[in-house]
Amino acid sequence: MLATLEHQLELLARQGCANLLTRTLQGIEKEGLRVRPDGQIAQTPHPQGLGSALTHKYITTDYSEALLEFITPVHESPESALAFLSDLHAFSWQQLGDEQLWCASMPCEIAGEDAIPIADYGSSNVGRLKHVYRQGLKYRYGKMMQTIAGIHYNFSLPEAFWPQWQAICENSDSLQEFRSASYFRLIRNFRRYGWLLLYLFGASPTLSASFMAGRSHQLETLNANTLYLPWATSLRMSDLGYSNKAQASLQICFNHLDSYADSLQQAIHTSHAAYEDIGVKVDGEYRQLNTNVLQIENEYYSDIRPKRVTQSGEKPVHALIKRGVEYIEVRNTDINPLLPLGMDLDQARFLNVFLISCLLGQADDLDEAECRMVAENHSRVVNRGREPGLKLLTPxxxxxxxxxxxxxxxxxxxxxxxxxxxxxxxxxxxSVSLQRAKLEDSVLTPSAQVLKALRESGMGYSEWVLAISSEHRANLEPLIDPAVKQSLLDEAARSLTEQAELEQAEQPPFDQFLADYVAR
Structure with missing residues (x-):
């Protein structure tokens, strides 16, 4: 691969196109639980001051009513994306009263699934659709898994890059086909080498004992309320976190857009016996959108996705088929509780240069044997990535x-x-030098640093994360610019108005709306 990458870089430099690679486009999506002052998950509705979770451009909720999600616009530098993310944190803290924003991927202490409120998006058909989808997640996988939080890093290269790069490559496909094929080349190499990101940035080696209540596991006890694995990097990305057995049998092919779209659509249109047993509408209440392996595309848990902004009423996979890949969503990033925003500028810069290297690296497809090798390396790194003498698989x-x-x-x-x-x-x-140091000494990795700080605090997991969350709030909340705060207040008001208009507008019965959506 190195020879391939060096050749590609040499071509870009020779043609004077290297500057286009520096003009990356990035956006950040970051989740975080609202918690009470005692560290328990919040039971209150989405704060009015944050606007409508259905229609706000930048602040919404994920699975739970208590699971906030911040979404930055696309930015032309990682610095500005992180600055906007900081503003969203500061603004939200000012609307939360005495509630806190949880600063770790694995959730706070939770008394049980009944304590996890499912997100409510109002009475419009679109809002009800989002709520029923989350009901389906509850019945299929349980609520606890849906309280895990992470950071999604959206990445693309500027439009000006693609025609010049296509000319350099002497490629005769349409520009749309060439761009999509290039992004899938990035995805294949990301899957080959993504284990390194888990080692370098994994920050969830420990969790609250309440997360595993009633379930068998092989975690060790750190203290009365804390479980962990001594060499783990990212329990969030392990079988304890975002995974499920029904999807384990899916053969989603990441080699090319057509194979990806075909395999994803098959999962969306194939009924699953266990989900048929759940039922769709039982005693007048919807339990899920349908009985298929995936209710919608977003239900597929992947560490990276090809994406395109959808038009009104359009499904994501159809947007990809019609107009090609627009950007890449990296989904394997833990929230680092030791960093005020969960990630920092050096990490964002490294992600950019890593992803560009994947884009320009080897072009080979992933066969079944290599996919198995990728999965095994992933498992070894998330569960025991810092273990002395750890070996990984290669061809x-x-x-x-x-x-x-x-x-x-x-x-x-x-x-x-x-x-x-x-x-x-x-x-x-x-940014590369900082990561090389972590390979030289695993003590420098976030997962090791988290365990060290937790041990030295003498606290349990939930108590420690709550204390760190309070420190981050105290440091960042006062930093928001008054003009930025006003713009976010305006957006909150606008979003509430838009939701009210949606709910007041004439709409078909929900049964018909859902049937049309599924058929479409």
Whole structure:
């Protein structure tokens, strides 16, 4: 792969196109639970001051009414994306009263599934559709899994890059086909080497004992209310977190857009016996949207997705088929509780240079044997990624975590040098250097740092995260600019008006609306 990447970088430099790689487009989606002052999950409705979770551009909810989700617009630099994310935090804290925003991926102490309120989006058909979908998640996978939070990092390259890169590659496909194929090349290489991101940035080696109540597990006890694995990096991304057995049998193919769309649509249109047993509408109440393996595309839990902004009423997979891939959504990023925003600028820069390296790397498809190898490496790293002597799989046999990691970082460093030279900076070289240090000493990884800080605090998991959350609030809440605050107040008011208009407008019965949606 290194030879392929070096050749691609050389072509870009020779044609004077390296500067286009520095003009990345990025947006950040970050989830976080609202919790009470005692650290329990909040039971209150979505705060009025935050506007409508259905129609607000930047602040919504995910599965639970208590699970906030911040969505930045697309930004032309990671600095501005993180600055906007900081403003969303500060503004939201000012609307939360004595509630707190949980600063970790694994949830607070939760008394049981009955304590987890499902998100409510009002009485419009669109709002009811979102609520019923979440009811389906409850019946299919249970509520507890849906309280996990993470960061989704959306990435793309500017439109100006694609025709020039296509010309350099002497590719004769349509520009849309070329761009989609290039993004799927990125996805294939991300899946090959994404284990490294879990090692470098995984920050959930521990969790509240309440998360596993009533379930068998092999976690160890850190203290009375805290479970952990001593060498884990990201329990969020393990079988304890976002996974389910029904989807384990899905053969979603990430090699090309057509195979991806076909396999995803098959899952969306194939009924599953266990979900047939649940029923769709029982005693006048909807339990799920349908009985298929996936109710909708978003139900598929993947660490990376090809995406395109949808038009009104359009399904995501149809948008991809019609207009191609627009950007990539990276979904394997934990919230680092030690960082005020859950991630920082060095991490964002490294993600950019890593993703560009994946885009320009080897073009080979993933066969079944390599997919199994990818899955095994993922499992080893999330559960025991810092274990001394850990070995990972390659087509040539097992190699040490460090050796394989250095091979990947060598590739990424070549890209970082090109970007820095084009900009006259050392930002990207620095981001790679910081990650190399973590390979040299696992004590520097976020997962190790979290365990160290938790142990030194003498607290249980929930007590410690609540204390750290309060520190972040105290440091960031006063920093919002008055003009930015006013714009977010205006957006909150606008969103409430829009939801009211949706609910007052004439609409068909929900049964008909849902049938039309499923058929479409």
């Amino acid at each position: 040539a046999g097992e190699v040490s975590r460090e050796a394989l990691g250095y091979q990947v970082l060598e590739k990424v460093a070549k890209t970082a040098a090109l970007l820095d030279d084009a900009q006259g900076t050392d930002h990207y070289r620095r």
